[in-house]
Amino acid sequence: MSAANLAARVRKVHRGDAAPSFLLDLNVEVLPGITILFGPSGAGKSTLLDCIAGLTQPDAGRIAIDSEVVFDSEKKVNMPPQRRQIAYVFQSLALFPHMTVEANVGYGLRDASQQARGRVAEILQMFRVEKLRARKPREISGGEKQRVALARSLVTLPRVLLLDEPLSGLDAGLKASIVDDLRAWNAAHKIPILYVTHSREEVDALGERVIALEHGRIVSAGTPREVLDAPRRRRLAQAAGFENLLSATVMDLREPDGVMRVHLADSPCEIEVPLGHASPGDRVRIAIRAGDILLATEPPKALSARNILEGKIVSLQRRSSLVAGRVDCGAVFTVHVTPGAERTLELAAGKKVWLVLKTHSCHFVEG
Amino acid sequence: MNFEALLLSIRLALCVSAILFVVGVPLAYWLAYSRWRWKFLLEAVVALPLVLPPTVLGFYMLLAMGPRGPLGRLWHAAFGHGLAFTFAGLVIASVLYSFPFAVQPLIASFETVDRKLLDASAVLGAGRIRTFRRVILPLSVPGIITALVLSFAHTLGEFGVVLMVGGNLAGVTRTVSIDIYDRVQSLDYLGANRTAFLLLVISFVVLSIVYGINRRAGRRQWLPWAAK
Numbered sequence: 001m002s003a004a005n006l007a008a009r010v011r012k013v014h015r016g017d018a019a020p021s022f023l024l025d026l027n028v029e030v031l032p033g034i035t036i037l038f039g040p041s042g043a044g045k046s047t048l049l050d051c052i053a054g055l056t057q058p059d060a061g062r063i064a065i066d067s068e069v070v071f072d073s074e075k076k077v078n079m080p081p082q083r084r085q086i087a088y089v090f091q092s093l094a095l096f097p098h099m100t101v102e103a104n105v106g107y108g109l110r111d112a113s114q115q116a117r118g119r120v121a122e123i124l125q126m127f128r129v130e131k132l133r134a135r136k137p138r139e140i141s142g143g144e145k146q147r148v149a150l151a152r153s154l155v156t157l158p159r160v161l162l163l164d165e166p167l168s169g170l171d172a173g174l175k176a177s178i179v180d181d182l183r184a185w186n187a188a189h190k191i192p193i194l195y196v197t198h199s200r201e202e203v204d205a206l207g208e209r210v211i212a213l214e215h216g217r218i219v220s221a222g223t224p225r226e227v228l229d230a231p232r233r234r235r236l237a238q239a240a241g242f243e244n245l246l247s248a249t250v251m252d253l254r255e256p257d258g259v260m261r262v263h264l265a266d267s268p269c270e271i272e273v274p275l276g277h278a279s280p281g282d283r284v285r286i287a288i289r290a291g292d293i294l295l296a297t298e299p300p301k302a303l304s305a306r307n308i309l310e311g312k313i314v315s316l317q318r319r320s321s322l323v324a325g326r327v328d329c330g331a332v333f334t335v336h337v338t339p340g341a342e343r344t345l346e347l348a349a350g351k352k353v354w355l356v357l358k359t360h361s362c363h364f365v366e367g
Numbered sequence: 368m369n370f371e372a373l374l375l376s377i378r379l380a381l382c383v384s385a386i387l388f389v390v391g392v393p394l395a396y397w398l399a400y401s402r403w404r405w406k407f408l409l410e411a412v413v414a415l416p417l418v419l420p421p422t423v424l425g426f427y428m429l430l431a432m433g434p435r436g437p438l439g440r441l442w443h444a445a446f447g448h449g450l451a452f453t454f455a456g457l458v459i460a461s462v463l464y465s466f467p468f469a470v471q472p473l474i475a476s477f478e479t480v481d482r483k484l485l486d487a488s489a490v491l492g493a494g495r496i497r498t499f500r501r502v503i504l505p506l507s508v509p510g511i512i513t514a515l516v517l518s519f520a521h522t523l524g525e526f527g528v529v530l531m532v533g534g535n536l537a538g539v540t541r542t543v544s545i546d547i548y549d550r551v552q553s554l555d556y557l558g559a560n561r562t563a564f565l566l567l568v569i570s571f572v573v574l575s576i577v578y579g580i581n582r583r584a585g586r587r588q589w590l591p592w593a594a595k
Binding site for chain 2: 053054055080081082083084085086087088090092094095096097098107108110152153156
């Protein structure tokens, strides 16, 4: 069996059930072996698989297995799913409830020849479900169903295998044993396998290569370690451009408003920041650009900004075209103002001021 | 008891059920899966016989089948005789009259087949016809039985359309319901009762079969009196 690559360039407006729509826009190349597609639910993982399998149509793009194009929006190529020879195991498995295990597995083989039956028997044995051949799907366990679904897909000798969280809900031991059987099968056939999951444990356990997806875009790709560590490093790197990096403790989450309140360390200050992946009590860091903070010399009224902190100017430092002030509100903030503003407001060390922080100028940084 | 009328009714109901099955299955498949935007118009047409008085349907069928109606002229050109007041005319009118009773249970049962199973069938290499034959049809057996039984029972009991289109010709268009009406008109209550009672028993048995099957299938099927 020759080793073929799957190459997919897909653009599609993604309309989730709950999440707001966003653009799925990515370019992946999948080599023979297991590649994990990792990301939170609603990142567009299943939509990508549906596009590759031909169950849904990308708005634009090109999908090819080696040199054979199965979809090309420019050349108006759109091969129907039944001709793509791409196997797809759904999260729901979708075993045919009215057929026996054997009939399910044989479904993709059009003929009922001796040879076809031999292949069914062989793969049933390989996935250790040969004893269940006469049972109906409702009469077998969850792990057995997953084995049958894999066998049913692989017996057709597909060119690519797509797996959409096929092993969710199984305990680690059972999962590992099924994955071992899948690896054993692929050692002989060497096809690209795209395995979707949102579980970090599965990424660690399975992946040779990982592609991380967020909001329809690839955010990182590489080995499991590289990818799993990437978000934190990325966010810290981002935070490096911020003059204010404050330690804080999460107080409460207000999910309907998309915000959470945090308490700044060693101070009486509480501010509202955009909702992040955190729970009350978590230690987090809040990054704010000095130029995003407004400064007033009287208590501001009737503002949309949610965070108004009272404080005193500690120092003012003139830099070429701006003045960097340090203001103590319990926590110390760095604030940038223009020289003109410094003159008009008669700013000076010791003066009482109010800082105004828009909620969305406060950036949540993990860890 | 008029066995001639009973046999005629059963013959009519069998013909109509068979035709409705052949015509209804593809139409129901299309109505269940098509995304055509004007589909609802066709759905409304299919449901029309549910709300129209049988005399209205019968009246228009009579006009269409008459010697100057389009259907009547077509039939005459093809077979050399008219369509009104014949068994064939009765079959055509009854097919239209019982249409929703066959098509709607079929649509309902096709629609309850899990779409993921259809996707699974497609990625396993099956085209539409194979998917329909191997997956949709076997999983819709309760709906198909409901459709057949309802078409049969509804045709067996029809009166208004038969009277308008078929008239009352013994052995040709005199069905049981017409026969009962005749007997009541001529004050033969005993004879009317025998036939009426038999019809009552048949209807009860038929409905028991439908409910029994739906209960075994463990899900709700479309039934006209539930939809109304």
